[in-house]
Amino acid sequence: MRMAGAVRGGSRVQAKPPVKAPAKAPRGGPARRSAKAAREPHGLSPKLALIGAAAILALALSVTLATGHRGERLASNIGGALDNRFAAAGFRVRHVEVQGASPMARADIARAAGLYQDQPLLGLDLNALRRHVEQVGWVKEARIVRLLPDTLVVAVVERHQLAVWQHAGRQHVIDEHGKVIPEADARRFTALPLVVGEGGAEHAPEILPVIAQRPKLMGRMDALVRVDDRRWDLRMKDGSLIQLPASGEDDALMQLERLDQRSRILELGFDRIDLRNPDVVAVRPRQRLPLSPPPVAGA
Template identity: 65%
Template sequence: MPAAVRGGSQTQAKPLGKAPPNASKRPSAKRPAAAAGPRLDGAGVSPKVALAASAGVLVLAVVATLGTGGRGERLGHAISAGVDSRFGQAGFRLRAVHVEGASAMATQDIVAATGVYKDQPVLGLDLEGVRQSVEKVGWVKEARVVRLLPDTLVIAVVERKQLAVWQHNGRTMVIDERGQPIPEADPGRFPTLPLVVGLGAAEMAPGILPTLAQRPRLMERMEALVRVDNRRWDLRLKDGSIVQLPAVGEEEALMQLEQLDQRSHILELGFERIDLRNPDVVAVRPRQAAPAGQLVAEGA
């Protein structure tokens, strides 16, 4: 059988990258020195002052738009641009993204999917669009996005639980608790996940792995769970032994194996094959000893 190489919490993302070229601020014309008093072009301005100034911008934008026609879309763009610009000058620009509920491996992909950048106007962020983009990431089951003024975006996610590593047709990938692949997950970084092999193994694994997990003696000896003809399972153990399970009644068959192990410690003694496909008969094929005088290679 081909071998596979296989190997939340609140996480703060790395500093945001620079804004794309088209998002850079246009150089503003020089203005004469203003009289002493509150300034609107610095991060130290209070939200009340910034809001009052922005209200004035909105009024001017509305008047200008109504005077030039195109009252619908133009009005919306003028209002949005005015709010973003003035609040951006007042310090309401994106400085940090916090991701909650995701592992360190998932966080980088989540932040990349948002499409946000450093110094982007916070009030102009499309929170629903960001949420939809985040939920397209394979790691993410669901997400919630919150704008935390003046300069932070908080993304709370429910991460999909990694169930097993699936191997088929020369490809290996991590699957979740529903048997769906997680494309961004590197199988090599999940060495403790069980290995399931074959056509249909991913879809059927959620049905049997919880049952196997209740039998730690068997799980610690299992190398892979192999789907046979997409209708039943073979358990391949690390010592080369095979346990053949039936197409139906898998849990009952595993209980038979458990009872057999309690009586004879067969999992420790070793065997070539145990056939549990017939519920009325348990067939055990002992491991054949090497003929007298024949050397056995180390590790065989």
């Protein structure tokens, strides 16, 4: 119901609206709220930092798609800011673990990776880093893994060192595919078989496994010599020579094994064994020096 205003002396006066009660202040008051805010940490936790990163990166991608090259520059600037923000939150490179590499290969892999202490961890381009590591001659393939908050794992599959190849007065270490490993110092691989001659590196992976199946022969061999880039000669430690055919090396070596079982030729010694003809095995005995006649009494 609407109430009429009171009339006094012919003028109309409106009634005053009821006065509202003041709102209650929150418990604790301003002083308590300020103290609580002072106790709260100012930095982002790692979890919140990652959540924020996902949102900002999504925004950067949207801007890139919408604005082209300007968006790329903006996204790059945002990425740099994120790197610094994450680094401040503790996401820095503090530890690098190289797995699967020999001690001689580790230094070259670390040099190719180009990592440094306290580098922002989340800003690393893992694909580019993997490509750099795989350019190292020791490395067959590589895999890079981030372990938050501060560790980077470089896991590699190292090339198998097959032999030392000597050609044109120089020596190189080759892998199981006949490829040269540039970083490997041949002087440190004296236990590897020695392959000599043009074409030796390319064809060594074909012949060395065949010889390795015969440990007695392998142990007496000094070098594997490529002849006219067609066939092989086995130079033995005692100076003797075994001539293999251009094809069918395995069959020829089986003939040699049968000959050795009958006559122990590898132990007794020889000057040359010619296995180039599959129908005939030609053996040249080692030349014996003539014995000097006994001295004549009273001479």
